Amino acid sequence: MxxxxxxxxxxxxxxxxxxxxxxxxxxxxxxxxxxxxxxxxxxxxxxxxxxxxxxxxxxxxxxxxxxxxxxxxxxxxxxxxxxxxxxxxxxxxxxxxxxxxxxxxxxxxxxxxxxxxxxxxxxxxxxxxxxxxxxxxxxxxxxxxxxxxxxxxxxxxxxxxxxxxxxxxxGLYELGRLQYQRGDTTLGLHIPESGPLTPQAVEASLDQARAFFPRHFPDEHYTTFSCGSWLLDPQLLDYLPGDSNIVRFQQRFELEPYEQPEGIDADVEVLRFVFRTLTTPLDQLPRRTALQRAAVDHLKSGRHWQWRRGHFPI
Ligand SMILES: CC(C)(COP(=O)(O)OP(=O)(O)OC[C@H]1O[C@@H](n2cnc3c(N)ncnc32)[C@H](O)[C@@H]1OP(=O)(O)O)[C@@H](O)C(=O)NCCC(=O)NCCS
Structure with a gap:
């Protein structure tokens, strides 16, 4: 060969x-x-x-x-x-x-x-x-x-x-609003772009997962839901109203201490998920939503976003 x-x-x-x-x-x-x-x-x-x-x-x-x-x-x-x-x-x-x-x-x-x-x-x-x-x-x-x-x-x-x-x-299943990645004892949550992340949709999806994995993978024993995301950056609380879906999603998690994750630049991930562009100058990005304004203003003031991990019991 x-x-x-x-x-x-x-x-x-x-x-x-x-x-x-x-x-x-x-x-x-x-x-x-x-x-x-x-x-x-x-x-x-x-x-x-x-x-x-x-x-x-x-x-x-x-x-x-x-x-x-x-x-x-x-x-x-x-x-x-x-x-x-x-x-x-x-x-x-x-x-x-x-x-x-x-x-x-x-x-x-x-x-x-x-x-x-x-x-x-x-x-x-x-x-x-x-x-x-x-x-x-x-x-x-x-x-x-x-x-x-x-x-x-x-x-x-x-x-x-x-x-x-x-x-x-x-290795991964989409159950209602969220996707679940199998792990050892932890189910990793992923959030696809598929409409608002309402607490009701999240709760219904978590319930689905609680039933799905014991039923279809009875040899696996999950104790924790976990997530790594820009959505878990607590700095978002400074910008978004307390009843926004992102804030309410964050409130479910116990955050792990911040560690700069290898190979992930949270500033880039925020641009990816909020604007779907990585190269547009900050001044030219849209400012239509509270999150878009937050994303740009935060970066323009010289601060950085964090990629955070969190978990909560199943
Ligand atoms: C996660 C997600 C569904 C949350 O959306 P949501 O349910 O509307 O969130 P909130 O209610 O907290 O939104 C608060 C504000 O931010 C805006 N917003 C939220 N997500 C946004 C996004 N991705 N892009 C632009 N604006 C967004 C909302 O429109 C709202 O602003 P407004 O009050 O001025 O209209 C959405 O951000 C999304 O689809 N993201 C892409 C997928 C993703 O990021 N996955 C995680 C990968 S690690």
Whole structure:
């Protein structure tokens, strides 16, 4: 296997290619669904028409000139790498980040891997007695993430880079308003962009989770809900009214002492989640909502946002 050659032709560090080769080994990949079935599957995954059209245009048909041997190798081995950790719930990088400006095969390689894994994930859910509706709601985070990526004009996270491997491995479930990441004794909460975070919606979702995990994962014993987010920064209390959803969400948690998390810059995360742009100058960002004004004023005054972790008992 000419890993150096693959890395050079993909334009990525050879260590990244060696890692994929090492973790995927000779393990089985998973086939993509039939192309004729893909539009219906993409619709079930909430992929919007413009994203779906791009994905269909780049489909890895046999002999497609868009798919060089090294791209096909990476698609196959990345799918095998993620599949090998089916049931896992840690962060997993599916492969090297690829340049996005070389067409749909490059831009969406990990989306094709996700599509190949949909049936594997649904099978895993079925083995755990999980209702189909939960499977598809959970897996439909693909469409949401592609839409955000489009809004961010490629400035965001590459889609399927780690985050969506959780969904594909059965490590994360969307139950009502929140998503839950399995852990050792802790269920990690994630907050998708899907409307207001009302206390009622949160409570209903937590109740769903309290029933769901003992039922479908009886060998796992969860004692705590936890969350790491810019939403838990107590400095937000200086700006938002006491009855705002974010403040009421914060009040559920016991905050852990502040530690600058490795690899996360909370200022960047606030820009990502509040404005969906990372490069617009502060002066040109919209000031329509209380949070938008807070985000900008805080940064302009030279202060910084914090990425905070918190927890509360189940
Ligand atoms: C989490 C979220 C649903 C909270 O929204 P919410 O329920 O409207 O929150 P609040 O009621 O506390 O909002 C208070 C104020 O901030 C505004 N606001 C809240 N979230 C906002 C956002 N992401 N962008 C812009 N303004 C926002 C509200 O409009 C309101 O302002 P207003 O009174 O001037 O209208 C929302 O921020 C969101 O969708 N975020 C994206 C996902 C995310 O950040 N996940 C966490 C990743 S770690």
């Amino acid at each position: 000419d890993l150096d050659g693959i890395a050079a032709r993909l334009g990525v560090p050879v260590e990244d290619v060696e890692r994929v080769h090492r973790l995927a080994g000779d393990l089985p990949s998973a086939p993509l669904p039939a192309k004729a079935d893909a539009p219906a599957i993409l619709a079930r995954l909430a992929v919007r028409p413009d994203d779906a059209a791009e994905i269909m245009a780049g489909w890895p048909d046999l002999g497609s000139p868009l798919w060089t041997p090294e791209l096909r190798w990476l698609l196959d081995r990345s799918t095998a790498l993620v599949r090998a950790d089916l049931g896992g719930h840690g962060w997993l990088v599916p492969g090297p980040e690829l340049p996005r400006d070389r067409g749909p095969a490059w831009r969406h390689l990990y989306v094709y891997a996700y599509l190949a894994l949909v049936e594997v994930a649904v099978g895993y859910h079925r083995d755990h007695g999980i209702a189909e509706a939960v499977s598809w709601t959970t897996l439909a985070d693909l469409g949401r993430n592609l839409a955000v990526d489009r809004r961010m004009r490629g400035e965001g996270w590459p889609v399927m880079q780690s985050w969506l491997t959780l969904h594909a491995r059965g």
